[in-house]
Amino acid sequence: MTTPASPKSATSAEAHGRHVLERLFATVVERKTASPELSHSARLMARGRDKIAQKFGEEAVECVIEAVNGNKPALVSESADVLYHLVVMWVDAGVTPEMVWAELARREGTSGVAEKAARPKTP
Numbered sequence: 194m195t196t197p198a199s200p201k202s203a204t205s206a207e208a209h210g211r212h213v214l215e216r217l218f219a220t221v222v223e224r225k226t227a228s229p230e231l232s233h234s235a236r237l238m239a240r241g242r243d244k245i246a247q248k249f250g251e252e253a254v255e256c257v258i259e260a261v262n263g264n265k266p267a268l269v270s271e272s273a274d275v276l277y278h279l280v281v282m283w284v285d286a287g288v289t290p291e292m293v294w295a296e297l298a299r300r301e302g303t304s305g306v307a308e309k310a311a312r313p314k315t316p
């Protein structure tokens with residue numbers, strides 16, 4: 194039987210999920226003007242958008258591999274790498290977490306199956 198989530202666990206999930214991403218975002222924004230010698234984020238952003246995208250893609254593939262392997266600890270670690278590189282990509286592209294949260298909120302309550310069925314049919 195599934196135990197309903199308590200308010201305490203919801204608060205905890207928020208503290209460790211959404212808020213940590215927002216703190217990471219603020220840190221990476223600060224790193225835009227940091228020394229590439231001292232900051233990995235600054236170094237990555239200095240290497241340009243293509244490099245950031247490439248690193249994100251590599252981390253995503255590593256995530257896929259660990260998911261397929263069923264290696265849960267490695268999947269957790271690779272997921273953190275994916276999210277870090279996604280945040281660097283947002284900062285570089287001028288996307289904020291709030292924009293992404295708003296898009297997720299807009300989709301709330303719409304089934305993915307219903308959304309796909311409602312798409313215009315291509316000839």
Ligand SMILES: N=c1c2ncn([C@@H]3O[C@H](COP(=O)(O)OP(=O)(O)OP(=O)(O)O)[C@@H](O)[C@H]3O)c2ncn1[C@@H]1O[C@H](COP(=O)(O)O)[C@@H](O)[C@H]1O
Binds near residue numbers: 217235248
């Ligand atoms: N979450 C992360 C994080 N995850 C992974 N990494 C770094 O990402 C790098 C990945 O190494 P790779 O060898 O895959 O990539 P690479 O060094 O670009 O090398 P190439 O493949 O391009 O040759 C490592 O240096 C990791 O330490 C991270 N670096 C920073 N953060 C966060 O960003 C904050 C700011 O970090 P700095 O910008 O370094 O101050 C930190 O406090 C953390 O919260």
